Amino acid sequence: MCAHTGTALLECDDLSKIWCGEFQQRRKYAIRDILVGAPRHDRLRAHERFALRDFSVTVQAGENVVVLGLPASGKTTIARLVTQMSRPDHGSIRVTGRVGLVFSGRLGANPFLTLGEYVQLAASIHGAEPDVAQACCDEVLEMTGLSARRQDSLVSVQKGDLRYISLAMSLTVPQDLRVFDGLPNPGADPAGVRVATRVSEQFERGSNLILTKTTDGLPSSISRALIVHDGVTLYQGGGDTAVAIYEHFVYRMKRIRKVAEAAGAASHVSEAASSAQADPPSPATLIARATKSLDGPKVASLAEGQVAQAWASDRPIILGPFVSDVALELLYWRPFVAWMRATFGPRTAPVVAVSRGRVDAWYAGLVSEYVDVCDLLPFETYQTRNLKRIRDGGTAKQRVISDLDQELLDATARRLGTVDAEVIHPSVLFRVCSKIWSGAVPSDWLAKHARYQPFDSPSAAQSMDSVPGEPYVAASFWFNTCFPDSRRHRRVVNDVLSELSRRVAVVVVDAGSFPGVAPSIRTSDRIRVVALGPTEDQSREQAKLIAGACAFVGTFGGASLMAPFCNVPTSLVFGEPAGLFPHHVAVSHAVARAIQGPSFEVTKTADFDSARLGEWVDRTLQ
Amino acid sequence: MRGGTYRRVGRGQSLRQLLQQGRLLVLRDFRFRYRQAYLGYIWAVARPVAGVLPLILVGNAFSFGGDMEAAEYALFATGGFLMWQVFWDSVISPQWLARRLRRTFKEAPLRPESVVAAGAGLVLFNASFYVAIFVLASVLARTAPPSTVWLTLLAFPIIVIGGLAIGTVFVPLTFVYLDFRFGLPLLSPFLLWTAPILYVSPEEGVLAVVNRWNPLTYLINVPRQWLVRGTTGDELTFLFCAVAFGALFWLGLRFLRRALPLAVESLP
Numbered sequence: 065m066c067a068h069t070g071t072a073l074l075e076c077d078d079l080s081k082i083w084c085g086e087f088q089q090r091r092k093y094a095i096r097d098i099l100v101g102a103p104r105h106d107r108l109r110a111h112e113r114f115a116l117r118d119f120s121v122t123v124q125a126g127e128n129v130v131v132l133g134l135p136a137s138g139k140t141t142i143a144r145l146v147t148q149m150s151r152p153d154h155g156s157i158r159v160t161g162r163v164g165l166v167f168s169g170r171l172g173a174n175p176f177l178t179l180g181e182y183v184q185l186a187a188s189i190h191g192a193e194p195d196v197a198q199a200c201c202d203e204v205l206e207m208t209g210l211s212a213r214r215q216d217s218l219v220s221v222q223k224g225d226l227r228y229i230s231l232a233m234s235l236t237v238p239q240d241l242r243v244f245d246g247l248p249n250p251g252a253d254p255a256g257v258r259v260a261t262r263v264s265e266q267f268e269r270g271s272n273l274i275l276t277k278t279t280d281g282l283p284s285s286i287s288r289a290l291i292v293h294d295g296v297t298l299y300q301g302g303g304d305t306a307v308a309i310y311e312h313f314v315y316r317m318k319r320i321r322k323v324a325e326a327a328g329a330a331s332h333v334s335e336a337a338s339s340a341q342a343d344p345p346s347p348a349t350l351i352a353r354a355t356k357s358l359d360g361p362k363v364a365s366l367a368e369g370q371v372a373q374a375w376a377s378d379r380p381i382i383l384g385p386f387v388s389d390v391a392l393e394l395l396y397w398r399p400f401v402a403w404m405r406a407t408f409g410p411r412t413a414p415v416v417a418v419s420r421g422r423v424d425a426w427y428a429g430l431v432s433e434y435v436d437v438c439d440l441l442p443f444e445t446y447q448t449r450n451l452k453r454i455r456d457g458g459t460a461k462q463r464v465i466s467d468l469d470q471e472l473l474d475a476t477a478r479r480l481g482t483v484d485a486e487v488i489h490p491s492v493l494f495r496v497c498s499k500i501w502s503g504a505v506p507s508d509w510l511a512k513h514a515r516y517q518p519f520d521s522p523s524a525a526q527s528m529d530s531v532p533g534e535p536y537v538a539a540s541f542w543f544n545t546c547f548p549d550s551r552r553h554r555r556v557v558n559d560v561l562s563e564l565s566r567r568v569a570v571v572v573v574d575a576g577s578f579p580g581v582a583p584s585i586r587t588s589d590r591i592r593v594v595a596l597g598p599t600e601d602q603s604r605e606q607a608k609l610i611a612g613a614c615a616f617v618g619t620f621g622g623a624s625l626m627a628p629f630c631n632v633p634t635s636l637v638f639g640e641p642a643g644l645f646p647h648h649v650a651v652s653h654a655v656a657r658a659i660q661g662p663s664f665e666v667t668k669t670a671d672f673d674s675a676r677l678g679e680w681v682d683r684t685l686q
Numbered sequence: 687m688r689g690g691t692y693r694r695v696g697r698g699q700s701l702r703q704l705l706q707q708g709r710l711l712v713l714r715d716f717r718f719r720y721r722q723a724y725l726g727y728i729w730a731v732a733r734p735v736a737g738v739l740p741l742i743l744v745g746n747a748f749s750f751g752g753d754m755e756a757a758e759y760a761l762f763a764t765g766g767f768l769m770w771q772v773f774w775d776s777v778i779s780p781q782w783l784a785r786r787l788r789r790t791f792k793e794a795p796l797r798p799e800s801v802v803a804a805g806a807g808l809v810l811f812n813a814s815f816y817v818a819i820f821v822l823a824s825v826l827a828r829t830a831p832p833s834t835v836w837l838t839l840l841a842f843p844i845i846v847i848g849g850l851a852i853g854t855v856f857v858p859l860t861f862v863y864l865d866f867r868f869g870l871p872l873l874s875p876f877l878l879w880t881a882p883i884l885y886v887s888p889e890e891g892v893l894a895v896v897n898r899w900n901p902l903t904y905l906i907n908v909p910r911q912w913l914v915r916g917t918t919g920d921e922l923t924f925l926f927c928a929v930a931f932g933a934l935f936w937l938g939l940r941f942l943r944r945a946l947p948l949a950v951e952s953l954p
Contacts, residue, residue, distance in 0.1 A: 079690060087954055094862045094952035098945040102689075147795040151947045152690025160695045165795050172790040176717035185714060188707040189794050191699055197706065240696075 071160060073241040073271055074123040074146060079155035081141050081295075082108065083115035102153070115141045116295040118155070123241060126270035127287035130303065132279070132310040134317065138295040139275035143245040146273065161240030164190060166248065166266075168231040170223075179205075179221055180214035186230055190237040204232045207262065208255045228259050235262045242266060244274040247281045252455050279307050279464040280457050291351060298351040304363045304495060309354040311465050312370070313347070315487060316354075318470070320344045322483045364505050367492045368513075374486035375408040381486045384418035385437060385472040387450050388462050388490065390603055393419065394625045395651045398426055399514035400493045405430045406515050418476050420446065421603025426629075428520040438600040440475040447598065462490040463498065501647055510651065516658035519607070519629050531612060532592060536569040537681060538613035538632070540606075540624055542577040545643030547619045547669070549579070553639050556669050558582040560617055560637075563674040565590040567681055573609050575602065575623060615684045617677070620644065620652075620666055628656050628664050633684040635677065639669040699797065707796075708803025715783055715808065731815045738767045738819075741884050750885035757827040764823045765910045766883040768816040769845060773906060774874060775812050776849020777856075780805035781867060784857045791861075791950045798946040799939065802854055809846050820913075834912040841909035841924070848905050848931035854938035861949035882907055901927045 084090040089111045096102070103109070116138040123129045133139050144150040145157060147165045171186050183201045192200045205211040208228045213221060231248055248263050250256035266272065267283030274282070286303025291310050299309055324344070345353070374381050383401055386393050401417060417427040420437040427434045437446050446468075453466045462469065469489065477485045496513075499505040541557045543549040557579060564570045565587040572578055572593040581591050596605050606623045607630065610616055616627035620636040627634040634656070638644045649666055656664030663684065720726045742760045745751060751759030784791070784801040824831065859866040878884070881902035888894045897903050908924040911917070 083951075091862050091952045094948050095859070097948050098858055098862070148692060149791075149795050149947060150951055151944070152692070154690050156691045156693070158693045158695065161697060162699070163795075167793070169793055171794055172711075172714060172787065174714060174718045176721040177714060181710070181713060181717070185710045188703070188710045189790065189796055191703065191795070193700060193703050194706045 071125040072122055072158075073125055073160050074121070074163070074273060075156075075158040076119060076121045076142075076146070077156045077158075079116055079119040079142075079145060079152050079157065080114060081116040081138075081145060081150065082112050082153045083141070084109070084112045086111040114295045116145070116292075119292070119295070119297055120155075121273070121288075121290060123271070123273050124287075125240075128267060128270050128272050128274060128283045128285060128303075130282060130286050130289040130306070131273070131275045131292055132289060132306065133275070133277060133292040134314065135277055137277075137292045139277070139292065140245055141295070142273075142292075143243050143275055146243050159241070162191060162238075163241045163243060164234055164237060164239035166231070166234040166242050166244045167246070168227060168248065170226060171230040171233075173218055173226070175217070175219045177218050178214065179210060179216050179218060182218055182226075183214075183229060183233070186233045187237060190230075190233050191239070192233075192237040196238060200233065200236045203236050204229060207232045207236070207258045209258075225255075228255050232259050232262065235259070235266055240271065242272050244272060244276070247274065247276045247278065249281070249456060279311060280466060282307065282464075293347045293351075296348075298348055299355060301355075304499075305366065307464070308363065308366050308370075308492075308495060309351060311489075311491065312354040313350050315465065315470075315473075316345075316350045317347065318474075319477075319484050322474070363499055364496045364509055367496045370492055371404055371488055372408070374488055375404070375411065377486050378413055379484055379486050380414045380416060380477075380480050380482055381411075381488060382416050382418060382473055382476050382480075383431060383488050384490065385469055385476070386417075386419040386462070386490055387437060387446075387453070387468065387472075388460050390421070390623055391621050391625045391648065392461065392494075393426075394629060395648060395655065396493060396497060396510070396514070397490055398430075399516050399655075401427065401430050402515035402517050403513050404488070414480065416476060416480065418472060420600075422601035423603050423607070425519055425604070425607070435476050435479060436600070437472060440472055440479070443600040446600075461494050461498075463494050464491055465489050507647070507650075511654065514654075516655045517629075518631050518659050519611070531571060531594075531609065532569045534569050535614045535685070536571045536592075536612075537564050537615045537617060538571050538573055538610050538627075539564065539616070540573040540575070540610075540618035540622075541579065542575065542619055542622070543579065544619060544621060546621065546638040546640055546645075548640060548643065550639070553669060554579055554582075556637065556639075556672055558585060559672075559674045560677060561585055561591055562587065563678050564617065564681060567678065568614065568685060571609060571613065573606055573618075573623065575606070615681060621648070625652060625655075628652070628659055631659065633663045633680075634665070635680060636666045637669055637672060638666065641668065704797060704799055704803050707800045708807050711783060711787070711800060711804035712807035712811065715786065715804070716811070718786070730812055731819065734768060734771050734812075734816060735819060737771070738764055741767060745884055752886040754886070757829070761823055761827045761829055761914050762910070763884050764820060765913045766906060768820055769906045769910055769913075770878060770881075770883045771816060772809060772813050772842070773845050773849040773902070774877075775809045776805065776846045777853040777873075778870060779808040780850065780853040781856045781860045781870070783808065785860060785867065788861065788950075788953060791946070792953055798857075798942045801857055802850055802939065802942070805850060805853060806846055809849070813842070829914075831913070832916045834916050837912040838909045841912065844928040844931065845905060845909065847935045848902075848927075851931050851934035851938045854935070854942050857942055858945035858949035861946070862952050877902060883910075901930065905931065 084093055093109065119142065121129060131139055131142060141150065143165060145152050147163055171189055173182055177185070183204055184197065187197045187200045205214065208225070210225060228250060231250070248259070250259040276282070289301065289303045289306030290297050291299040291306060291313065299306060386397050414433055415431045416433045416435055417431040418435045418437065422436050424434040449468045453468045454460050457464065457466060473487055477483060496505060496509065500507050500509060539561065543553065547553055561570060561581060562585045565585065570591045572591060574593050574595045576597040578593065581588050581593065585591070594609060596602055603623070607626050610626050610632055611630040613632055615633045616624065617635045618624040620638040624636055652666065653664065720729070723729055742763050745763050746756050746759055751762055754762060780801045783804050787796065787801065790796055856866055856870060880896050881900050882897050883906055887897040887903070904920055904924045904927045908918055908920050
């Protein structure tokens with residue numbers, strides 16, 4: 065079932081819905097409204113309020129329209145109105161074709177049904193026509209991995225196995241428009257992955273109205289987005305802009321709540337807290353402020369506006385938390401922090417960088433204070449939460465403020481003794497980067513908003529027991545998308561190590577995935593493998609080893625990119641151009657050019673020549 | 687007055703889809719009710735049999751059938767009671783089903799009409815047992831059915847629609863206050879005894895007047911006569927009642943569509 069692109073599938077005009085929050089009163093009103101009819105919509109009775117007021121939205125075929133709002137802002141009311149589960153008190157809804165509600169839950173299940181019967185019931189409740197119902201059931205059972213259990217009673221099926229059926233069915237039954245009441249968050253198990261893939265496919269197809277409180281997992285293409293709060297539409301605009309405004313809004317709202325809580329909890333109310341509580345800005349004001357800082361619809365302008373606004377305030381600024389890939393931190397985030405420092409200068413209120421790996425030295429001279437994530441959370445907790453963040457968001461990049469980020473921001477603010485700090489989150493930068501990578505923003509934006517500086521005072525590694533008491537070359541190899549695990553690449557690693565160890569001592573920095581030293585290398589006694597597995601100071605220790613080396617050779621990406629910042633001559637290899645992100649390579653070269661110290665080269669393994677590498681090492685050792 | 691509008695352009699869900707949904711909701715209800723019972727579906731037979739037997743005994747003892755023979759009265763009372771039971775099942779089935787689907791109605795866009803379709807399905811299921819009971823009663827009474835028996839089959843959907851017309855109105859009301867559910871059984875003896883279902887209508891007196899003005903008299907008595915005796919002369923009145931109940935049913939459906947979302951909103 066597919067409507068032509070451009071067909072208006074949903075037109076809501078001036079919708080209002082009144083809600084009575086008091087249960088007993090609500091029942092009395094319900095009976096009266098059923099039997100007699102309700103009074104005029106603009107006249108509220110006792111305990112009544114507007115759950116939604118003058119809400120308008122249009123969804124055309126192929127579009128993804130997003131409604132963002134905190135809990136109890138009116139999103140579910142919209143979903144219920146559009147799917148005819150509730151009646152509007154005012155306004156009109158015009159629907160073309162069929163509307164389906166995407167949600168999970170044990171829909172109409174009772175323990176005496178068989179799994180096959182339950183799936184049929186779910187298909188029917190989701191509106192499957194009899195001629196497609198059986199195909200939908202088969203598809204859902206296959207997606208959830210339960211095809212062989214049709215005859216099993218629901219009593220004998222684990223709850224965990226059932227959890228995706230309703231969600232999968234709501235994505236499978238043909239509909240013209242789907243209404244997502246919240247973003248589905250399937251787990252990492254095989255069935256969950258298949259359901260998540262189906263969600264992504266549905267987002268790609270479009271014709272969706274997505275109602276969500278979080279920006280994690282939103283589709284990449286959003287036609288329009290609205291921000292609702294207390295039933296009122298506060299903002300309507302393009303997807304990227306609205307998402308950025310909403311995140312800013314959520315952060316500010318949480319801060320305001322915390323300020324109010326802090327003021328309320330204190331036995332003697334401090335002056336700062338009481339003044340902050342005295343006049344908190346309204347949600348509409350917060351949205352207006354965030355919108356004002358946009359200066360146009362471009363995300364790039366938003367980033368600049370947000371930074372300028374934060375720097376102009378007299379509150380402390382938190383930069384981060386940075387919990388993503390180390391290469392992204394080195395190539396993009398740290399240079400952006402350096403640009404902010406160079407452009408806006410020092411400030412009286414503190415500027416605090418939050419990152420992980422005990423990398424204080426990287427931010428020395430750029431910020432007034434460094435806070436490590438492991439000062440705020442135990443390392444194991446951080447690791448688990450960060451993995452969950454990546455899994456939930458589908459990417460390691462911090463394009464949105466995740467729950468983990470929010471928690472770290474709160475903890476940092478507490479540590480600073482404030483409840484109202486300005487935040488420049490990595491998402492501010494990476495939203496622009498994604499536009500640059502897609503070609504929507506010129507790539508010279510990065511050059512204009514980055515300062516590539518070497519680490520201020522690279523720590524030497526001499527004090528480390530694992531380091532030889534003679535000059536050494538550091539090496540770090542692991543397999544990734546641009547250097548996949550193959551016999552050829554393993555041979556390259558061994559050739560490199562063999563060539564290097566014939567000339568000089570070699571220290572291999574092993575972050576846990578080094579393929580190993582082949583026994584065939586005759587000079588293997590000159591190769592020392594230093595295991596620096598996941599620890600809370602992993603990045604600092606890696607940087608120390610690299611900073612103390614005469615040269616560095618390794619796989620392109622990750623910790624290898626520390627080398628140019630340590631003024632260490634660097635030679636990186638890759639095998640598959642398709643797996644290499646050209647923007648990262650370009651920025652790496654820009655880093656090397658800007659630092660102007662060491663030689664820096666990136667070589668394809670097909671062009672790799674051990675003799676040439678030997679010459680390069682000899683040259684750098686002189 | 688409050689009231690926004692909801693308009694659908696193009697194809698919505700079909701009648702086949704509604705009937706399929708009704709079928710699956712009936713299945714869900716059966717599984718829930720009868721798989722929890724050791725005797726299972728036997729209860730579907732036991733209930734009407736246990737209901738009609740004492741009435742036949744009492745009716746015979748007090749000459750409810752006038753000058754009818756005992757066996758003739760037994761068949762008369764059984765036929766009437768089972769038709770009444772079809773009517774009453776139609777009244778209460780939708781709200782039984784709807785009460786058990788409260789949570790689903792709150793969570794999912796389930797069509798309000800689906801409980802009516804499912805209610806009709808439940809009635810059909812029970813009616814299959816009633817037919818079997820009546821056939822057995824006819825065999826025991828050694829009575830051959832009259833030629834008008836096929837007319838009863840045509841009357842059957844009209845009796846169901848008559849019951850659903852009342853039951854549909856109660857569905858949203860029972861969502862809000864259980865008083866409507868508790869009060870509904872009180873209506874049962876009133877309706878049963880104000881129509882000449884278990885007795886022959888008297889010629890005169892208050893009961894004769896009540897019988898005459900009660901539409902149930904014609905809705906049940908006429909098909910029952912077709913089943914056990916033949917034509918009655920009240921066929922035109924029966925037709926008029928059928929049209930009236932049909933109109934009531936249509937209004938009931940409109941009421942259900944308007945009122946059920948309001949009732950669901952009132953749920954905790």
